[in-house]
Amino acid sequence: MRGTLLVTALSTATLLLTAPTAALAESTHDRQGMQDMPGMNTPATQPAEVITATGVVKNWGAEKVSIAHQAIPQLNWPPMTMQFSLQGYQGQAFAPGQRITFAFKQVTTGYQLVSASTN
Template sequence: MHILFKLFAVATVALPAFNVGAADHHMDSQPLSARHSDAAPVFAASGTIKAWGEDTVSLAHQPIPQLNWPAMTMHFSLDGYQGQRFTAGQQVNFTFRQTDSGYALISVTAK
């Protein structure tokens, strides 16, 4: 019984110390999706703007070898994009990353 009491006392003091490391990173204040998307790789491509909306842009892009993608037309989210707007028909270079809901534009520049 005396040994059981000592084990309980040691566990009571030692276990809270394991939580200290997790609290030091302050990651609990960031949403999980923000942590994931910031770590997602960024890809670069070129293409032609098909349509520019309020929330999405439609781009006909060239093949993207890093992703083993052929040339195709895709919709990209503008969530977080802070660059200028482009019009249909403009040829552009752009960067994007994968998000939980699809793909989001990071930057767009005219060719």
């Protein structure tokens, strides 16, 4: 009688010890599995792609500039005149008629000039 009771007590103890360990191992495995999934390590907000182009300044205002840019194959854009926001732009201003190489990025409100220079 005493022997049976001891075995039962031991099995119960073993179950109690085993269960949490198994759960821990499972959650660790899940995390590793997630890291293998494509795109799981990609940040939720990716930095906007910065595109470089060349063009001629048509107008340089306080808040935005108009640039007649050459074709941008990267975006499938033909040559066109369009506006770029100067929000966040830290560089110098250019005069209408100046040919510039510039970089811009797409934002929710349109396109932002990132940098510009003559060359």
